[in-house]
Amino acid sequence: MNKYRTHNCSELSEKEINENVHLSGWLHRKRDHGNLLFIDLRDHYGITQCVIENNNKFFSVLEKSRPESVLKISGKVVKRASGTENLDLKTGKIEISIDSLEILSNAKELPMPVFGEQEYPEEIRLKYRFLDLRRDNMHKNIILRSKVISFIRSEMLKLGFLEFQTPILTSSSPEGARDFLVPSRLNPGKFYALPQAPQQFKQLIMVSGFDKYFQIAPCFRDEDARADRSPGEFYQLDLEMSFVDQEDVFKVVEKLMINLFKAFSQKKILNEKFPRISFQEAMQKYGTDKPDLRNPLVIKDITNIFLRDDVKFEIFKKLVKTGSVVRAIITKKTKDKPRSFFDNIDKWAKDQGASGLAYFTIEGDKEIIGKGPVGKFFSEDSIKEIMSVCDAEVGDSIFLACGKTKEIEKILSLARDKIAGDLKIIDKNKFSFCWIVDYPMYELDENSKKIVFSHNPFSMPQGNIDNINFDKPLDIKAYQYDIVCNGIELSSGAIRNHIPELMYKLFSIAGYSKKEVEEKFSGMINAFSYGAPPHGGIAPGIDRIVMLLAEEENIREVTLFPMNQNAQDLMMQAPSEVSADQLKELSIKKNIKKN
Numbered sequence: 001m002n003k004y005r006t007h008n009c010s011e012l013s014e015k016e017i018n019e020n021v022h023l024s025g026w027l028h029r030k031r032d033h034g035n036l037l038f039i040d041l042r043d044h045y046g047i048t049q050c051v052i053e054n055n056n057k058f059f060s061v062l063e064k065s066r067p068e069s070v071l072k073i074s075g076k077v078v079k080r081a082s083g084t085e086n087l088d089l090k091t092g093k094i095e096i097s098i099d100s101l102e103i104l105s106n107a108k109e110l111p112m113p114v115f116g117e118q119e120y121p122e123e124i125r126l127k128y129r130f131l132d133l134r135r136d137n138m139h140k141n142i143i144l145r146s147k148v149i150s151f152i153r154s155e156m157l158k159l160g161f162l163e164f165q166t167p168i169l170t171s172s173s174p175e176g177a178r179d180f181l182v183p184s185r186l187n188p189g190k191f192y193a194l195p196q197a198p199q200q201f202k203q204l205i206m207v208s209g210f211d212k213y214f215q216i217a218p219c220f221r222d223e224d225a226r227a228d229r230s231p232g233e234f235y236q237l238d239l240e241m242s243f244v245d246q247e248d249v250f251k252v253v254e255k256l257m258i259n260l261f262k263a264f265s266q267k268k269i270l271n272e273k274f275p276r277i278s279f280q281e282a283m284q285k286y287g288t289d290k291p292d293l294r295n296p297l298v299i300k301d302i303t304n305i306f307l308r309d310d311v312k313f314e315i316f317k318k319l320v321k322t323g324s325v326v327r328a329i330i331t332k333k334t335k336d337k338p339r340s341f342f343d344n345i346d347k348w349a350k351d352q353g354a355s356g357l358a359y360f361t362i363e364g365d366k367e368i369i370g371k372g373p374v375g376k377f378f379s380e381d382s383i384k385e386i387m388s389v390c391d392a393e394v395g396d397s398i399f400l401a402c403g404k405t406k407e408i409e410k411i412l413s414l415a416r417d418k419i420a421g422d423l424k425i426i427d428k429n430k431f432s433f434c435w436i437v438d439y440p441m442y443e444l445d446e447n448s449k450k451i452v453f454s455h456n457p458f459s460m461p462q463g464n465i466d467n468i469n470f471d472k473p474l475d476i477k478a479y480q481y482d483i484v485c486n487g488i489e490l491s492s493g494a495i496r497n498h499i500p501e502l503m504y505k506l507f508s509i510a511g512y513s514k515k516e517v518e519e520k521f522s523g524m525i526n527a528f529s530y531g532a533p534p535h536g537g538i539a540p541g542i543d544r545i546v547m548l549l550a551e552e553e554n555i556r557e558v559t560l561f562p563m564n565q566n567a568q569d570l571m572m573q574a575p576s577e578v579s580a581d582q583l584k585e586l587s588i589k590k591n592i593k594k595n
Helices: 059-064 122-127 136-158 199-207 246-264 279-286 303-307 314-321 339-351 380-390 405-423 500-509 514-520 522-528 542-549 580-585
Strands: 020-032 036-042 047-053 070-079 094-105 181-183 191-193 212-221 232-242 276-278 299-301 325-331 358-363 369-371 397-403 433-437 442-444 451-453 480-485 488-495 535-538
Touching: 020 047, 020 059, 020 094, 036 059, 047 059, 059 094, 136 212, 136 232, 136 246, 136 542, 199 212, 199 232, 199 522, 199 535, 232 246, 232 542, 246 433, 246 480, 246 488, 246 535, 246 542, 276 279, 279 299, 279 405, 279 433, 299 380, 299 405, 303 314, 303 325, 303 380, 314 325, 314 397, 325 380, 325 405, 339 358, 339 397, 339 405, 369 380, 397 405, 488 542, 500 514, 500 522, 514 522
Parallel strands: 047 094, 276 433
Antiparallel strands: 020 036, 020 070, 036 047, 070 094, 181 191, 212 232, 232 535, 299 325, 325 397, 358 369, 358 397, 433 480, 442 451, 480 488, 488 535
16 A cells, blocks of 8 residues: 555454565553464454464564554464464454564543543543544544435435535624634734524525535534533534425435435334424423433323313312412332332432422222222212323323423423333334424423523414414414424424514514614625515524434434533633733733633
8 A cells, every 4th residue: 555554453354474564553461471462453443363473583673562552564474373363353364473573653631531431531632532532432423424415415416415614704683602712813802703504605606596505514612511511512413405495305304314324224214204293292292302212201291181070189170270380290010019110100200300200000800999098089080081181091100290391391392201211111223203293383481480482583473464363473483393302302394484574573572673673684684675485494503413313322422523511622721821912912901800
């Protein structure tokens, strides 16, 4: 191949026995057998075992070399002794008998080993990310990420999309998260914003007469880190289409996702026609708009049952009279579970900040009874009604929660996952996609008590525009949709509002004046006034897609150089101080208050 290697470290096999070869790579690990020293040499492609005898002049050099030093090894390919083959390696039937050795780069003592997959503190892993990325699992994840992006590009081009790049320096806009601001040297006192998403630009591409656009877009949001969200930046498959409705977007995305997940995973896709679930139904049945449909447990509303005279559960009855709701989760055939199973769920709920979960088991042949701490408060007829509403049978158990709707949705959504996990009823070998649709256009902000956009402010409201009742904004539904897989939201999307007069009206409900709309979205509003096609799109997160395919639970495991929880790059020491001259050039003065 070149002066450093004739082959890479995964290429050699019995076909090359007796050939003289050059290999270069990292010293993965050493095994000293006295007269013989074995080393595993690793490069990007794989591992090859090499062996040197103690009468070789390079023996002592190799013996002193530290792990992760970079070596060039020359020698002959030989067959491994019978019984010493390693069939887990592509090169496992051969080894290199070392003739000569060149140290290309010595390694210092390692702060963390590359060999093995033991856990290390996040601080160490991120500070020495270049070492962490040499580890087998991390290396494979990043290769997978590259292949996924290449596959997506190929599929999008096949579907007739064109790839364009949109600006990184743009204006600030109310996308729902904090902007990263960039001061302008040439315009003192003014700032660019890094794009939270290419939202306005991709709509302007449609207005410009292009029919289908995509890009693997970098997005920047000053948000706190979560397991499925990086602080600072992330990448998404941004796409937009002209002259489409919601179903057209769904067809494209479903085809892409099915092809993508089949190409990179052996797991079964549960429904290749992704179910459509309304936002309202999702919140009632699953307590979340990100349901894991591999989980068969469903939440049922049984509030009305607590209006019965023969239900004596007075704590819940009093709460229901003041506007609380009661919802339940049924677990099938769990009557033989030990008391500790139920008590642990109740204790777990209290640890989450809830008041706990009441429970009982349905038992009886001739007479139906509730067995458990609160079962005695229910008559046979009331239990039968619960069974009817909840599709429950004798031998099933019921968990109950009572409180304000949002509180109950939150705890039962978590409980649904917790109970299913404890019962081991989630099939880990499946992908279950769904669309969440019919989002409300607005919601009531709990703190300010003001009407705010619930999702994307640029969405088209549902129904006949001339007949929308703007006096009841919380009743207005939008053509907004999320795609969810295994309980992870991959993306939000929408059919866009392309009518300026309607946009002014919708923004006015959320408290924006016409002047503010024109100032914040001048480019888009102006463009719409010159003829805009109906259009819509979506932007699935690349990081989350790869996370699912790699079977990782944290997005940092599929990202090359992530930040830590405090949005710090420990390797590059960012964010960092800048000089007084730089600040002066930008017309900026620091005014940091000391704690």
